[in-house]
Amino acid sequence: MTSDQAGPVDGSARTQPGGRAGADGGVPVVSVEGITKHFGSVQALRGVDLEVHAGEVVGLVGDNGAGKSTLVNILSGGYQPNSGTIRVDGQRVSFSSSLDARRMGIETVYQDLALAPDLSVWANIFLGREELVKGPLRHVGWLNRRSMIASAEKDLERTRIRIGSVGSVAGRLSGGQRQAIAVGRAVAWGSRVILMDEPTAALGVEQQERVGELVATVASQGVPVLLISHNLPQVYRICDRVVVLFQGQVVANLRPSECSLDDIVSWITGAALGGRP
Amino acid sequence: MPARLPSAFSRPGTTLTPPRGPAETPVGAPARSRWLHLVDQIGDFWIVGVLVLMVVVFGALAPSLFSRGAWLSISNYSVEYLILAVGQTFVIMTGGIDLSDGAVLGLSGMVSGAVMQSMYNAHASGLLTTVIGFAIALAVGALVGFGNGFLITRLKLPPFIVTLGSLTAVGAAPSLINGGTEISNLPSQIGSLGTSAIGGWVYVTFLIAVVVAVIFGFVLHRTRFGLRTYAIGSNGLSARRAGIDVDRHLIWVYTLSGFLAGLAGMMVMANFNVANPLSGQNDELDAIAAVVIGGASLFGGRGHMLGTFVGTMIISLLVTGLVLVNVNGSWTEVATGIIIVAAVAMDQVRVRLAER
Known part of the structure; x- marks a missing residue:
């Protein structure tokens, strides 16, 4: 050395x-x-x-x-x-x-993954940065679920991390899959x-x-x-x-x-x- | 929403070359048996089957259950519990609990009643008096709820302790108003609200309660506020790391619970056409029971507004059904307790099966 x-x-x-x-x-x-x-x-x-x-x-x-x-x-x-x-x-x-x-x-993959186990995969990826619909319903915070689901699928597809459905509840996935969500989220953002x-x-x-x-x-x-x-x-x-x-x-x-x-x-x-x- | 920053994979002019190797199958995906698939399909809505079963059993034992009178009794009984349970659902979704909403119901009704009585005695119009009465009840409820949320978030006190304190303090306050006696000289609009039934089948107060449940059901399941409510209950630290102002959100949730308790106070007042200082006592327990029977987890993060509605109807049906089959009213509490434990046990079994 x-x-x-x-x-x-x-x-x-x-x-x-x-x-x-x-x-x-x-x-x-x-x-x-x-x-x-x-x-x-x-x-x-x-x-x-x-x-x-x-x-x-x-x-x-x-x-x-x-x-x-x-x-x-x-x-x-x-x-x-x-x-x-x-x-x-x-x-x-x-x-x-x-x-x-x-x-x-600056995105972080935390040691404890920082996921909400009761939320779906797409909700975890977008939590805190939710997409809202356009139009009057935007003012009441109406979620654009379709857009977020599509984006989440693309994000995870790009990273080749396969979760199954992004509508799956995070807490029901295996430890490896949960870790994959956290990594995929950080990479996406x-x-x-x-x-x-x-x-x-x-x-x-x-x-x-x-x-x-x-x-x-x-x-x-x-x-x-x-x-x-x-x-x-x-x-x-x-x-x-x-x-x-x-x-x-x-x-x-x-x-x-x-x-x-x-x-x-x-x-x-x-x-x-x-x-x- | 903050604009999504260009990420590693969305920068213009860059193309991600996929890593080598075949696409991977989901890691750790459990083999799904038909039984588990069925459990998943039933999901949180098995409790609907319990309600249907109760209707069938009580209907067989007492055919009068299907009469208009029985339905009006069941629906009327459910009004205050449903409205309280809607607010309680939001609180429980965050992993908290609001033991004070029954007491808030009583206080908001008495304060509103006292103001309305004064206005009415001063010959103010009945409609104006009623509108102001509603505004005051809602404001009183929201104020107490805000106080609960403020203490929980600023002093970092457990919701159980704060709302237990509110239950005690606020619960005693109605007896200090009007000498602790009921207030009866109210505008006729109040009484009309409580006795009007659309087509003779649907009380207006029940309709209001259902509309409240539907609106806040959409708020819970389709809006950012609802999603964050779930997130906080599911993992508060993760919610904070996601940039959610958890304290502010919790204050809103407890304020909402108080607000709805104020509305429930007006519904009770309309039902009896008086403001009674004893209104709302122990109502919080039935509201919590309804939410839990509906499949919500007291640890937060899991539950459904439809489940809350069904849970409320189960309790209401139980009360009326047992009367119709001539069972001592005390058995209602026994049966409710059994259903609560059974609902939580069933839910735990379902979760464990699904996690296998």
């Missing part, structure tokens, strides 16, 4: 542009600088810097409690950081809710960046591969993906860069093409730090 593969461990690591579309070194689509977050006395993030460029697939890995989900929640508007800056296309932004992040084109928090956790091997292909396809369209996963072989295979969080800090910024899977594991476990926290 070379020294430029690993960022400093003082939390001031800067990501290196890389990968298929991020090599231009232009303005990152999304970046965070000096993000800190604590919950009571627990310091979850300690000055995290991260950049995600157009077309990149960036893996965010770390042991349990490293701060991965906290960072994703901050980027998706679920948490507000205690300090630090978030930029979208170079502009400083702040998210007071997940709606703010979604309005900026995500225009700037897609955050995926363990998107393959409940999937079988074949479905994991399909999500991997989907991630690569999305990135090839210029939309970057920030992927959190414990599936390190998959992260190693599909990511352009891998950022390692350790105890709330970015400790490494690696390119899989220039390191081994074992190198990544050693950063995750802290072994590569040589005893330094």
Whole structure:
């Protein structure tokens, strides 16, 4: 491993542009600088810097409690950081809710999927962004179900994620199918960046591969993906860069093409730090 | 609706190349047996069969059930419960409960009655007095409902506790009005409303209740408000993440419940042509029972307005039917309790079968 593969461990690591579309070194689509977050006395993030460029697939890995989900929640508007800056296309932004992040084109596949199990597949895809009919009934919020059903079918068809009927109740689908809905929803709406928090956790091997292909396809369209996963072989295979969080800090910024899977594991476990926290 | 942003797959000039491999069959799709298919087809509407069965059984035991008088009795009994149950359906869909709507019914009726009596004594026109009386009852109901919603969302208190408090406080308030005695000097329009029957078969008050159920049935099942109501009850966190202002929505839902309790208060007043401080006592339990019998989940997210209507009619039919077959009225509560438990048990069985 070379020294430029690993960022400093003082939390001031800067990501290196890389990968298929991020090599231009232009303005990152999304970046965070000096993000800190604590919950009571627990310091979850300690000055995290991260950049995600157009077309990149960036893996965010770390042991349990490293701060991965906290960072994703901050980027998706679920948490507000205690300090630090978030930029979208170079502009400083702040998210007071997940709606703010979604309005900026940041979509998230949450670890718990964030589905309403009693609603249909199409309703889950359009929840919060429902389409209304035209005409007077629009003023009473009359849903354009036909349009949303057709769009949902197309969205899922494009992603080759087959659910059966989009009228099916989400809670009656298998875990893999529910995960597929969440992924399909994010892909359908995500225009700037897609955050995926363990998107393959409940999937079988074949479905994991399909999500991997989907991630690569999305990135090839210029939309970057920030992927959190414990599936390190998959992260190693599909990511352009891998950022390692350790105890709330970015400790490494690696390119899989220039390191081994074992190198990544050693950063995750802290072994590569040589005893330094 | 915010404009749909161009997504990864809808950017102009880009074409998605499908990943390699054959189209995948749905993962984990259960093999559907005929029995499960039948269960799915019946869906939430098995309770309609229960209503039909009750009509057949009571009709066989007491043919007078099919008389005009019996029908008027059943439909008239259902009016206040149906209107309350409509509001309760929205509340229960969000995973909440409104224990106060019976008390709100009583309070709104008494406040409205007191105002109408004063106006009528001051020789205001009967029609104007009636219109103002309605407006006041609806406003009082909506105000209490708003208060419930406000406390639930701002203080993060459980709906059960807040509405239990309202039930106690609001339930005592009617006895402070008019010395706790009923108000009887009301415009003739009120009494006419309660006794008028279209074609001799359909009370106007019943028609109003059905129209309310139909309108709010469409609101629940066909509008954004309804969809979000279901979503909040199904998974509140997901609803928040979807950008829904859950607190504001809940305030609207509880306000609606109170509003409809105010309307029910006017219907009860019209039925008896008096405002009675004891009106509405324990009505909330029958309204909740109707919603639950109709297939709604007390955990939220699942239910149907048609089920609520059927549940209300089952309770009303039970009351009249047991009288017609000369069964002690106390058995009505026993039978209602059994039906509630049976309805929930049946629903759970159905859900488990469907999830296999």
